[in-house]
Structure formats: C-alpha cells, structure tokens
Amino acid sequence: MSQPLDRDGIARRVAADIPQGAFVNLGIGMPTTVAGYLEPDRGVTLHTENGMLGMGREASGDEIDLDLINAGKIPVTELPGAAYFHHADSFAMMRGGHLDLCVLGAFQVSASGDLANWHTGKPDAIPAVGGAMDLAIGAKQTFVMMELRSRDGTPKLVQRCSYPLTGVGCVSRVYTDVAVFDLADGTVAVTETFGPATVDSLRELTGLDLLDRTAVH
Amino acid sequence: MSQPLDRDGIARRVAADIPQGAFVNLGIGMPTTVAGYLEPDRGVTLHTENGMLGMGREASGDEIDLDLINAGKIPVTELPGAAYFHHADSFAMMRGGHLDLCVLGAFQVSASGDLANWHTGKPDAIPAVGGAMDLAIGAKQTFVMMELRSRDGTPKLVQRCSYPLTGVGCVSRVYTDVAVFDLADGTVAVTETFGPATVDSLRELTGLDLLDRTAVH
Amino acid sequence: MLITEDLREAVAGIPDGATVMIGGFGTAGQPVELIDALIDQGASELTVISNNAGNGDVGLAQLIALGRVRRMVCSFPRQKDSWHFDERYRAGRIELEVVPQGNLAERIRAGGAGIGAFYTPTGYGTLLAEGKETRTIDGRDYVLEYPLTADVALIKARRADSVGNLVYRKTARNFGPIMAAAAATTIAQVADVVEAGGIDPEAVVTPGIYIDRVVRIAEPAAAGELEVGQ
C-alpha cells in the first residue's frame, strides 16, 4: 500500500499532471514548490502576475536582483524567451483565460468548486487579497493543492465554504495528501488515493457524496 | 483691411495658437497642413492615432517606408524621441484626455459645439467613421478648421447640425477663412475677423446670436 | 507552437463560418501572404474584423470579391480603392458593422483581457450608438460596448523568437498585439525567426503565450499602392 503524500509528494503529483507546453501560474506558498518537479523538457512556461512570462527558478547568490522577483516577492531568475509586461497587461493575460493552468493553496474548497483562500473571516483580520481572486478565476483550469484536513482535523473539502470566498465555482481539481478529487458540474469524484484512505473513508471524513473513479485511474 | 484667409492662411492661423510643448493630433485632410507652420522650437509633439508620438513631416524619396505612415496613410518620418504603440494604447491616449489639442475638419459645427464630419447623411453613402469620433471627444480641446461656407454658400457654423453627428459638444474653437469663433457654454463669440467680414455680417450669414469679442482680441 | 515556412500549413483548419481578425491599418501591418493563403485555403461565410475593408484587387479585397466574407466589422470600409467591398455592400451581399476606430481597438482589447463590457465616451449621441445602452458617470455620457473575440487572428510582425514572442515595425504594429490576444488561434507572419533569448525580454511587444503559429516569409510582397483615407 502506498503512503499518504508529504508536501513534496503533493507537489510532485501536481507536476506530473501539468501538460507539455502549458502556461502556468503557481500561487505563492505550497504551489511554488511545484516548479521544482517540472522537467525542463516539458516546456512549461511559468507566469508570475507581477509582470513576467518565462520565470526561472529561485535566484541565489550573485543572481539575486531585487528588480526580478516573483509574486511572493522572492528573487527569481529569467529564462531565455522571457517577456516583461506591466500589471494591467499581466492580469489581462490571466483574466482573458490565456493561462492553461493555475495552481493555488486553499483554506477550503466546496463540492461546487468554490475556493476560499484569502481571508480567515476573523473579525479582527486585516483584509488583504492580492492577486488571489484574479488567479482563482483567470486560468482555463484552477487546481488546488492542500492537505485534506486542517490542523484541527476538520476536512477542507466541504459541501459549502464557511470562509469568505475567493472565487465561485472555479476549482476543477484538488490534490491532497490522501487523494486527488475531480470537480465537475457539482459532483466530486475521487480519482486516486494515497495511503490507507479509501473512497468510503473519504466519504465519511468529508460528508460528501463522492464518486469513485479510482478504478478508471 | 486684411484679406480673407486661404487654406494655408487658416493653417497658419491655427498653428499660431498651438501652445509651446503641446501634444497634438492633426486630423486628415486640411488639418494635416498645420504641421508645416509649426516652428521646431515650439516643441510641439504630433500624435498619429495609428500608433505613434513624435511624427515628423511627410516622407519623400528614399525616406518612404510603408511601415511608417500617418492616419491618412501617407508615409511620414520619425523624429528623435518618437515612440510606437498599438492601437488600443493609442486610442487610450486620446480617450483618456492626454492630448492637449486635436484639429479637425468639419461639414458642420453647431453653436453648442457639436461636430459633424464623418457622414454626409445621404441614404446611399457607405458609412465609414475611422477615428473621427474618437478624435472629436478625445483631446483636452478640439479645434475645427474649415471654410465658413460650403460650396453652395450655406454656412457650416449652425444652430443645430443637420448632418449626422461625430461628437456632442466637443468643439471649443472654429477657425475659418473669414473669422475665428470661440464656443463655450452654448455661446459663440467672434474673436477675430479676416477680410470684409464683420460681426454683423457673420450674424446675418449664420443666423446665430454671436458675441463680439474682436476688440478684446 | 508551430513554426513553419509553409503558408498552407499555417492557415490549415480554418472552418467555414469562422470569425477572423486581420491586422493592419491600410496596408501597413497587413498580413498579405496569410490573407492570400486563406483565399487558397477556401474557408467561406467568414466574419472579418479589420480596420478597413480591403484595397484594390488583392488580399482582403479579393477575399471579399470572391464572396467569402459574410460580414465585415471595421471602422473605415470606404476607401477610394475599396470597390469590391462597395459593390457587394450596395448589392446587399455583405453585412457591415461600423465601429469607431478606438472603440474597435478597445473592444478587441477587452476580448483578449476578459472584460465583459465597458463604458466608452466615443460615439455617444451619434448614429453609431443608436440602440445601445448608455450611462452618465461622473457627469460624462458613455455608451456600453461589448468585447470582440475571434476564432483566428492573422497578423504581421517583424520578428518572432522560437517561443513566439513578437516585435513589430513602426506603425505596422497597429492592431497586431490586441488581435493576437483576442483570438483563439493566432497566426503571425514574420520576416525572421530567432532563438529564444534573441529578443530582449524588455522589448517584447506580444508575449508568445498569444501566438499559436508562426510562418516565416523571408521576402514579403511589397505593400500595395498607398491610399489616402482613414
């Protein structure tokens, strides 16, 4: 039997599903680590919403240039064939549906694909959204990667989000430590499990009416 | 007594009112000739809506480059400090009010500043507007230059345009062969006459309640 | 992304009934060879979005003359050499939507940028706004305009790199960058192709993400006779 995935394992699993030649935006935090598992011969082009296509890996040492950063404000490198553009052009590229894929972290994802990842909903929280809402709805597909349970054990794949939403009906796939879920037309299908999880145990945990597509996979 | 202005005279008169350092769009046809009367030391920058600032004079001989044309599709030259941009950026520059001045020809101008210069209104005419409507409303000020009377002798400065409009309330000054008119808040003032025209004769010709500001001038 | 020197391959698969954006302002930036290839390719019942409606007897004018264009969306169809368009229009054999040039450009830009609609001051109070929704915002009057998108864009640029980044040449840039972003499939004809990194990333005008096919035409036909008119 396989093991549940650690964070690197989830990143590796996401990377394996990124199509050859795709244009991709990796959200800050956990999704950024996906870049490390993309083979160069896959020809994947990374977009960073602060105005660049053709972003390379994190910069180190003498490579560090404070004018060349990613959306997480970490210094990065430039690949041959890169292009720079201003913020309105960069978000037009996202909003216009030109990116094939966006990978984001989440507090919660609902069965209908709603995403909550920007605001804890706590009354004293200072709201700060950044590009989260643009990313959520901008790409042809939005993948989420997260651990299936929050620190207190409650599932983050839910019937209906209790956190404030980032986007409505925008998530099409959710990669977690214990399973991969496909979301379409209000239904949620389990396509793969890792470790001891079974579709039944996932149904019990989430309370969702999960379809079993593990055999197809 | 002065003479009525010929077309070059009108162009010269318009040129004299273009402020030092202004950004200007000269419409196709008669307004294009204004460029010939702008002294280089005036520092006027010409915009052409097909994507250029810093347009120079008409090209000739070996200078002709079919990729470098003005809005009238005539080959032109490029001045030091020129910049190229695409059509959406070019019309954003106009619509956003960044040009100081636009000079246009007209079929008719109304007392309230309405402009008609794109369509004869004939039922068999094929409509074609080009940038006329964008130019009419885009600059901080729109000047019109025209002969005051059409070929059949009817005045082209009118109470209300009979031709289809290009823009509403957009013209602030009208330069003609016989007088200069200032338009503001629905009133029309004569600021200067050329040749035998008097404010009274212009009132009679146009049927408009013209203010006399020729003395102030 | 496809890079080819074969014009037939470059325009393959454009179906009857497609909406096609064609770059150029008059002849500057007009992708003459791609239009000729589209003529040979055979697609008909096309909707064409382009600033003008053809010049003389070649390119877009010929496509129109052959009866392959059902509908034109443009700002300035009438030119002194637009006789093929004029004839078909007067015969009621081609539909025409005239759009002020800046609204045309902004609608194409909106199509590429995922904007649902926008309020523009251009055209307010004119024939071209008749029947359109209007709104007064902060004391100024606006018309609501909707985005334009296309199945295919045919554009001309100066140079591509191997990932499809483009730079243009002088005022031939015009509609190329915004059409590239507004079409599902964008086909660019260029004079040369360089390796990735061969175009300064600061000077890229159209990022390669917008480009699907590049066809190298080492010696493009001279632009047609110049015609005056907007």
Added chain:
Amino acid sequence: MLITEDLREAVAGIPDGATVMIGGFGTAGQPVELIDALIDQGASELTVISNNAGNGDVGLAQLIALGRVRRMVCSFPRQKDSWHFDERYRAGRIELEVVPQGNLAERIRAGGAGIGAFYTPTGYGTLLAEGKETRTIDGRDYVLEYPLTADVALIKARRADSVGNLVYRKTARNFGPIMAAAAATTIAQVADVVEAGGIDPEAVVTPGIYIDRVVRIAEPAAAGELEVGQ
C-alpha cells in the same frame, strides 16, 4: 516637462488631500527617494493608491506612521512588516479599500484610458463585490468597477530620455506604466537620462506624454529587506 536632480523640486506643490499613486510591487519599482521627498514635502490627508501598504519603517510605511495618509487603496496591505499600517488600521485611524490586484490594475488602466467603468469577472460572489452592481453577460457573471485616477503618481523607471519616454527594469515595471497614464501629474525617478533618440522608439514602454517631471537619482537606495507575501 521638468528634468531635475533636485527631489524637492520634483515633488513641489503636492497639496494636502491629494490622491497619490505610488508604483512598486513590494520594493521592486518602489520610488523610495520620491516617497522620502514627499515625506519631507509635508502634504497630508493623502489618499494613497499602491499595491501594498508599506514595508518596515521606511518609505510608504513611514508616510503612514507619520499620520499623513487618510486612506489606502491597495490589494495587499497586510504583510509581515506592515506594522505601521496594521497599527493605524486597528486603531481606526486609516481608511482601507481592498481591491483584487487585477481589478486594481485594470481600474488604474481605465483611469488613464478614459473608460467610464467596466465589467470584470474577478471578485464576483465575494465579500469584495458586496454592494457592487453585477451583470451576467454571455452566461458569465461580472462586477462593475470604476476607474481610479490620481492627482500625482510617483513611479520608478530605469531610464528616461529628454522628452520623458521611459523604459523600466524587469519586474520593477509593474504598476509604473498604468499609473503614469492615470495621474494628472506623473513624477518619475530614473537612474539615468539620455537625449531624445537615446531610447529605441520600438522599445519605449511609457511615452513621454504621460510624464511631467523626471528626477535623476544616480544611485538609488538599495531596495529594503525582502518580504514574502503577496
């Protein structure tokens, strides 16, 4: 257009109550010297439009700490070093309008482009669209957003020519070009100034028409400590 090396001259005349756009995404493209000059200049009761709400104790953070900012319009105020903003916000001493980053950019672009309002899909169905007009267009849901303009924009570019054309550097370009177009007076700090013609006309990013004052800062302060967060 003014070209100077005197920061005081560059920021002269900004009145109390002004709306000021400040370029930069985090510290990249942040016009540090211009912000410091604005601090010295003394204008207060400012509305500041900027992606973030200051980092550490310098620049915009200091302007906020000094109580000079009445209202912030930004996408991501909270960062781990935004303590001055956080403190004033929690004390109810600064107003905040949070705008999704792409809507912020598009509203600024609309401000410069003379667009009255536009429908954007971003934010639909979220807290940030509450109370806003919505519309379904072609089956997709949109929120109506209005343009942002400013009295003054402070931006940072790499180089200017003598007519104010600008080029930027890598991802420090970010909000500079759109803010330049959206402000009545745009003040750019640059590392060097060249003669007209010293920037390739094909590579100009911000045409000089948008620039009112250029201040040359030969050796700008190093950007502040890098902070993670959007």
